[in-house]
Amino acid sequence: MLSTVTQSISYIIHMLDDLMEARISMERLDDVFQSRLEQSEQSQLRTLVNMKGHVSFENVTFRYEGDGKNILQNVNLEIMAGQTVALVGRSGSGKTTIANLLMNLYSPSSGTIRVDGHDLRTIDALSLRQKIGVVQQDTAIFRGTILENIAFGQEDVAFGEVEASAMLAGAHDFINELPLRYDTMIGEGGIRLSGGQAQRIAIARALLGNPPLLVFDEATSALDTESERKIQNNMELIVKNRTTLIIAHRLSTVKHADRIVVLDQGVTVESGTHEELLQAKGLYYYLVSQQL
Structure with missing residues (x-):
């Protein structure tokens, strides 16, 4: 009898864990549905055809939205084509x-990144x-x-x-x-x-x-x-x-x-x-x- 009760409680706990994971997954999926379409959907953006590969970061600072800590701070970086x-x-x-x-x-968050x-x-x-x-x-x-x-x-x-x-x-x-x-x-x-x-x-x-x-x-x-x-x-x-x-x-x-x-x-x-x-x-x- 005690064994049956223990198994039932264990089963319920596993079900609760599964429900919690399902809820988290649904919240993440909802975030995807609610997210804005990427800028690439906008017709006025430039389409790269013949890219040489010249890259430059000009005073680039970055932090995640809602986070006050800068991950990058005033980064300047130039990579010449073929380098x-x-x-x-x-x-x-x-x-x-x-x-x-x-x-x-x-x-x-600030600064400019350029390609070609x-x-x-x-x-x-x-x-x-x-x-x-x-x-x-x-x-x-x-x-x-x-x-x-x-x-x-x-x-x-x-x-x-x-x-x-x-x-x-x-x-x-x-x-x-x-x-x-x-x-x-x-x-x-x-x-x-x-x-x-x-x-x-x-x-x-x-x-x-x-x-x-x-x-x-x-x-x-x-x-x-x-x-x-x-x-x-x-x-x-x-x-x-x-x-x-x-x-x-x-x-x-x-x-x-x-x-x-x-x-x-x-x-x-x-x-x-x-x-x-x-x-x-x-x-x-x-x-x-x-x-x-």
Whole structure:
């Protein structure tokens, strides 16, 4: 009798937990329905056609709505077309926020962000994001074939384009060793693939369509040394003839960037090449020494 009562109480508690989760989910869904349409719906915005990849942040300050704390403070940053720039700094220094602002996921609280000289607020967000390839730490792999995973989000893609992207990402060789090659089924989250293989699939997807701007946001931080090395061996080809923004915690991945920008508490405190920053013996020197 006591056991039955205990089981019933436990069942009710689980039901209450499920109801609470459902309520939270409904509130989040309601927030989506209530949110305003993105500016890209407005016909007067500029559509990017031929993007060169010149990026500039001019006195950019950012804080989340309702939060008085600035995540970024008067950031000035210029990335020339075709240049590779790395952002480094402690966790919470604002590195990923810069990438999110560049992709127009948020608008700066003050200051201006420009792409090819155009204020980001005047550019159609969809046309901007179609020109940016993004690789993040958490690799988005879904259940389907490798071909479907690489071509995800692209319409009317020829197999040759997929294959070329895979070659550039260093994925083609291991794909050809799989039973059905590009038609091999993989599970959600990259089941049947190693971490390095899944990340190379993600890089191939980002490269498809030859985007003029690439963003690597902690793309190799969760990989083992061997997987990271294989990706780094291809980086020179990957970044060739395109603007690349690399956000990294593992500083061994940014040594060959054209320029390294160091952030601390939302402020840019150093900028230079790997060798220049080591000689300066500032925050970058300290961060590198902590990883040796």
